[in-house]
Structures are given as structure tokens and as C-alpha cells.
Amino acid sequence: MTTVNLQLQQIKERAAETMEEMWVNMGPQHPSTHGVLRLLIKLDGEVVRECIPYMGYMHRCHEKIGENRSYVQIIPYTDRLDYLASMYNNWAYCLGCERLMEIQIPERAEYLRIIIGELQRIASHLIWLGTFGLDLGNFTIFMWCFREREMVLDLFEAVSGQRINYSFMRIGGLALDVPEGWLADVKAFLAWLKPRFAEYDRLSTDNVIWQKRIQGVGILKPEDAISYAASGPMLRGSGIQWDLRRDDPYGIYDRFDFDIPIGTSGDVWDRFWVRRREMEESVKIVEQGLRDIPPGPVLAPVAKKLRAPVGDIYSRVESPRGELGHYLIADGSEKPYRYKVRAPTFVNLSALPVMLPGCLVADAVAVLGSIDIVLCEVDR
Amino acid sequence: MTAEEILQQIQSRFSEEIRTAEVRRGEACLTIKGDRHFEICRFVKEELGYDYLNCLSGVDWPADEEMEVVYAVSSLKRPGKILLRVRVPRKEPFLLSVVPLWRTADWHEREAFDLFGIRFENHPDLRRILLPEDWIGYPLRKDYQDERFIAYPWDDRKPGGVPRPTSA
Numbered sequence: 152m153t154t155v156n157l158q159l160q161q162i163k164e165r166a167a168e169t170m171e172e173m174w175v176n177m178g179p180q181h182p183s184t185h186g187v188l189r190l191l192i193k194l195d196g197e198v199v200r201e202c203i204p205y206m207g208y209m210h211r212c213h214e215k216i217g218e219n220r221s222y223v224q225i226i227p228y229t230d231r232l233d234y235l236a237s238m239y240n241n242w243a244y245c246l247g248c249e250r251l252m253e254i255q256i257p258e259r260a261e262y263l264r265i266i267i268g269e270l271q272r273i274a275s276h277l278i279w280l281g282t283f284g285l286d287l288g289n290f291t292i293f294m295w296c297f298r299e300r301e302m303v304l305d306l307f308e309a310v311s312g313q314r315i316n317y318s319f320m321r322i323g324g325l326a327l328d329v330p331e332g333w334l335a336d337v338k339a340f341l342a343w344l345k346p347r348f349a350e351y352d353r354l355s356t357d358n359v360i361w362q363k364r365i366q367g368v369g370i371l372k373p374e375d376a377i378s379y380a381a382s383g384p385m386l387r388g389s390g391i392q393w394d395l396r397r398d399d400p401y402g403i404y405d406r407f408d409f410d411i412p413i414g415t416s417g418d419v420w421d422r423f424w425v426r427r428r429e430m431e432e433s434v435k436i437v438e439q440g441l442r443d444i445p446p447g448p449v450l451a452p453v454a455k456k457l458r459a460p461v462g463d464i465y466s467r468v469e470s471p472r473g474e475l476g477h478y479l480i481a482d483g484s485e486k487p488y489r490y491k492v493r494a495p496t497f498v499n500l501s502a503l504p505v506m507l508p509g510c511l512v513a514d515a516v517a518v519l520g521s522i523d524i525v526l527c528e529v530d531r
Numbered sequence: 532m533t534a535e536e537i538l539q540q541i542q543s544r545f546s547e548e549i550r551t552a553e554v555r556r557g558e559a560c561l562t563i564k565g566d567r568h569f570e571i572c573r574f575v576k577e578e579l580g581y582d583y584l585n586c587l588s589g590v591d592w593p594a595d596e597e598m599e600v601v602y603a604v605s606s607l608k609r610p611g612k613i614l615l616r617v618r619v620p621r622k623e624p625f626l627l628s629v630v631p632l633w634r635t636a637d638w639h640e641r642e643a644f645d646l647f648g649i650r651f652e653n654h655p656d657l658r659r660i661l662l663p664e665d666w667i668g669y670p671l672r673k674d675y676q677d678e679r680f681i682a683y684p685w686d687d688r689k690p691g692g693v694p695r696p697t698s699a
Contacts, residue, residue, distance in 0.1 A: 206660070206661065207660060207661035207662060207663070210661040210662060212646070212670050212671070214646070214671060215670055215675075218671075250556070375634075377582055377583055377607060378582075378633060378634040378635065379634050379635045380583055380584050380585065380633065380635035391607060393607045398610055399611075462555070463560075463601075463614070464556070465585065465586060465601075465603040465612060465614060467585065474585065476585055476586050478586055478588050478601065478603065480590060488590075489588070489590050491586070491588040493585060493586040493588075493603075497638065498635055498638070498639075501634075501635060501637060530661060531661070
């Protein structure tokens with residue numbers, strides 16, 4: 152029996168269980184799924200009773216590809232995981248390899264990584280805020296957020312020549328130093344960005360429609376958040392102050408001073424508010440980085456053909472979406488024996504079936520949007 | 532609690548179940564046998580307080596005729612992780628599910644089942660997650676074959692290589 156028929160049969164069997172409730176497909180082609188995700192939703196009138204996510208439409212067995220490539224060749228593939236935060240994926244993977252091979256990277260590269268990584272976080276949160284506004288029917292904020300995100304992309308284009316898939320980080324540092332005057336451009340961008348938060352607030356935070364739409368919806372209790380291993384703004388929205396940048400520091404984050412915003416009730420509003428304030432914290436981190444950045448080389452002297460010593464490592468970083476982990480097993484050859492990506496949105500999405508029951512269908516869109524899923528990363 | 536103390540606690544409680552134990556990069560790494568791994572996981576979660584399952588990944592070791600499941604667990608109260616590796620025979624890759632301890636294991640175990648064919652007993656809903664339901668084989672096993680993995684026979688750059696066919 153084909154997959155489609157099998158699933159149709161399941162839907163029919165489930166529909167036969169009751170007269171009032173029915174199973175409805177949301178997706179795979181649905182604008183609010185931000186990719187191709189299919190949610191099988193059990194509806195009682197307009198209220199969601201149950202939800203079963205189906206994914207894998209973009210599965211390309213990233214991990215198998217990785218096992219057949221050398222350590223350096225994997226870097227461009229990591230761009231394609233979370234294409235809204237490619238720089239951070241590069242960083243996470245390179246950091247895992249550096250820890251495995253015990254490579255120390257130059258000071259300037261550490262600072263540039265933090266500046267670039269936090270700019271990437273701002274860009275990623277901006278695109279989230281914009282598309283989340285779009286989900287809620289607020290089109291203006293979408294345009295405004297994209298305006299500023301475009302500036303970050305321009306900055307990244309200046310350093311790497313690419314706008315989305317940068318492949319800019321290397322094992323041992325960065326591919327290139329930033330061009331002359333780039334740091335001044337970053338400073339100018341921050342000066343432009345800072346007053347914009349008040350503008351976004353006028354459209355979102357202070358907007359009564361926005362408040363009523365998302366307050367008290369899609370609650371994720373702290374104990375559920377831990378049990379489902381939610382991470383990033385999902386976890387912090389539920390009131391747990393945990394950020395790997397502070398609690399398990401990597402790079403040189405321990406030298407920076409920043410706050411970790413948390414929510415109180417774990418609803419969609421808290422997740423929105425955590426992300427919105429994280430952008431301001433990122434601005435603070437970038438400013439400190441610009442202040443302290445030293446001159447020097449950006450790439451450690453590493454061999455052309457990298458081999459890792461036999462062993463394994465689970466390395467994790469705080470990507471804009473949560474804990475991005477890489478589990479690498481090295482067998483002494485040029486290729487990893489096992490290369491596993493712990494995608495933050497894959498794990499965060501698994502908490503959706505506990506958040507949705509009791510919501511209205513229209514709110515399901517808001518709850519799904521608040522996870523900030525990127526399906527390329529979920530499906531890998 | 533340092534990594535050494537954690538190792539000691541687990542070792543004193545389950546000395547017979549542990550194959551290897553070491554501290555690497557300040558983290559406790561253990562390899563344990565499959566039969567009582569659920570009890571060890573429960574001990575790690577409930578008595579040592581490691582309530583956050585970061586990652587669960589399968590590994591195939593055809594040379595040892597074994598499959599491995601690696602649990603990376605941590606706590607939200609302190610830095611540091613534990614790596615628990617469980618070995619099961621490759622011919623019968625059965626293992627108790629840890630979903631009752633950490634709900635996040637649900638999708639991770641489905642993924643390990645999908646890509647490695649490891650069966651997790653007592654799992655609430657063990658079916659393929661990333662691949663279609665009618666997929667044959669488990670792609671991340673080292674002996675998985677697919678026509679797309681086979682290199683093209685032709686190589687006209689090398690002497691004696693088969694020339695690349697030209698399109699008519």
C-alpha cells in the first residue's frame with residue numbers, strides 16, 4: 152500500500168471514531184508552516200484537540216552526506232541546515248571540530264565570530280518577528296523587519312560575498328579578515344537599528360490586537376519544557392534562565408556582559424518578548440566586541456588535510472533557535488565516522504503536541520510561528 | 532559535583548554494567564551494557580539530577596557487530612554533560628525506550644529507528660519520522676547501499692579509464 156493510501160486510511164479510521172471531531176490536514180503547503188510541514192489536527196468545532204506533526208519532506212540525509220565528506224567539505228552543507236542563521240551553523244560545526252582536534256583559534260577570529268554571530272542572531276530574530284507578524288496579519292512589521300535584515304545581509308555580503316549561504320567560518324578561524332571599514336559600517340548599522348526597536352514596539356508590543364492575539368495562548372509549562380528539552384527562546388519563555396552563552400560558555404562569551412531575558416508564563420507572548428529583547432542584548436554584545444577587537448590573524452595555522460584524533464564529542468552552542476549540537480565521532484581518518492546534528496527546531500517542534508490542544512485553529516498558526524521553525528533544519 | 536564523583540557514583544552502583552568509564556574534557560563518558568541501561572538512565576536522571584536529554588544518536592559499528600546509542604544528558608542547574616553509550620548486538624538491536632524519563636526521546640528514538648533500525652521497546656509510537664513509511668532499509672547503517680552512492684565507472688582523465696559517454 153502506498154504511503155498516501157495508508158495515511159488516507161488512517162485519517163478515515165480516525166474520522167470514524169466520532170461524529171463531532173474531525174481530522175484536518177494543515178500543510179504541507181500552508182503559508183504559516185514556513186516550509187513544508189504537515190500537521191494532522193483533530194478539530195472539535197474550531198478547537199484543536201490533538202496534533203500529529205509529519206515532517207521529512209526536505210530530508211536529504213545530511214548526516215550520511217557528512218560521513219562521506221571530509222571535515223572541511225561539510226562546512227557548506229551546514230549552511231543549508233538553518234538557512235536563516237547560516238553563520239551560526241558554520242560556527243557551531245567548526246567549533247565542534249576545533250574542540251575535537253584541540254585547535255586554538257586567534258583572538259581576532261574569536262571577536263569577529265561573536266560580532267558576526269550576534270549580527271546573525273539579530274537578522275534571524277528580525278526575520279522571525281517579521282514573518283510572525285505576517286502570520287498574525289500584521290504586514291507592516293514584516294516590511295520593516297526585512298528592511299533592517301537586508302542591512303545585515305549587506306554586511307555579510309561584504310565579508311563573504313554571499314547573502315544567505317555564507318560558508319565563511321573555517322576550522323581554525325575565519326576564511327578572510329573583514330574588509331577595511333567594515334567595523335565602522337557595523338557601528339553605523341547599530342546606530343540605525345537601536346531606535347527601530349521602539350518602532351517595532353509601536354506595531355507589536357503596544358498593539359492591543361497583537362497583545363490579545365498571543366497572550367495566554369500555547370502555554371508550555373517549565374516542567375514540560377525541560378522534559379521535551381526545549382531550548383533557546385522556547386525554554387527561556389517558560390521562565391527558565393538558561394543560555395549556553397552564559398551557562399556553558401564557548402568562544403569568548405564569558406568576557407561579555409549581557410542579560411538573559413526570560414518570560415513568566417510560557418505563552419506565545421513570552422516567546423515573542425524574549426526574542427524581541429534578545430535583539431537588544433545582541434546589540435550590546437556587538438558593541439562590546441567592536442570596542443575590544445584586537446588586530447591580528449584570523450586563521451590558525453591548520454593542516455590542509457585535517458584529521459581528528461580518535462574520539463567523540465558532543466559540542467553545543469546557543470544558536471538563535473536554541474541549542475545546536477553536533478555529535479562527532481572521529482576514527483582518525485579525514486572524514487567523521489559519525490556526524491549527528493542536534494537541530495534545535497526539531498526538538499522544539501516535538502513540544503508542539505502539548506502546546507496546541509485547547510487552542511483555536513487561528514491560534515495554532517501563532518503557536519507554530521512562535522517556535523520559529525526552519526524546516527530545512529528539522530528534516531536535515 | 533565533579534565528573535569524577537559522578538563516575539564514581541555510577542560505578543559504585545552499577546559496577547557490573549559498565550564496560551568503560553573515563554573523564555574527557557571535564558565530562559563523564561561511560562560505555563554500558565544494554566540490559567540494565569534504563570535503570571542507569573533513571574539513576575542519572577532522578578538521583579544525579581541530570582533531567583535534560585540533549586541528544587540521542589545511533590551509531591553503527593559493523594566491525595564489532597554492534598549498534599550503539601549515545602545519550603548526551605545534562606542538567607539545567609550546572610554546566611557539564613554525561614555521555615552514556617549503550618551497545619546492543621547488531622543482529623537484534625533492541626533497547627528499552629527512555630521516553631518515560633525524558634519525553635524528548637520520543638522523536639530522537641523515532642529518528643534512530645528510522646535511520647538505523649534500532650528498535651526501542653515500550654516506545655509509544657515507533658514509526659519512521661523523516662523517511663517515507665514505505666522506505667526500505669536504514670540509510671545511516673554503514674552497509675546501506677544505494678545506486679546513488681556508487682561512483683561512475685568512467686573517468687577519461689586517467690589512462691585506461693572508461694570514456695564518458697557523449698550525448699547523441
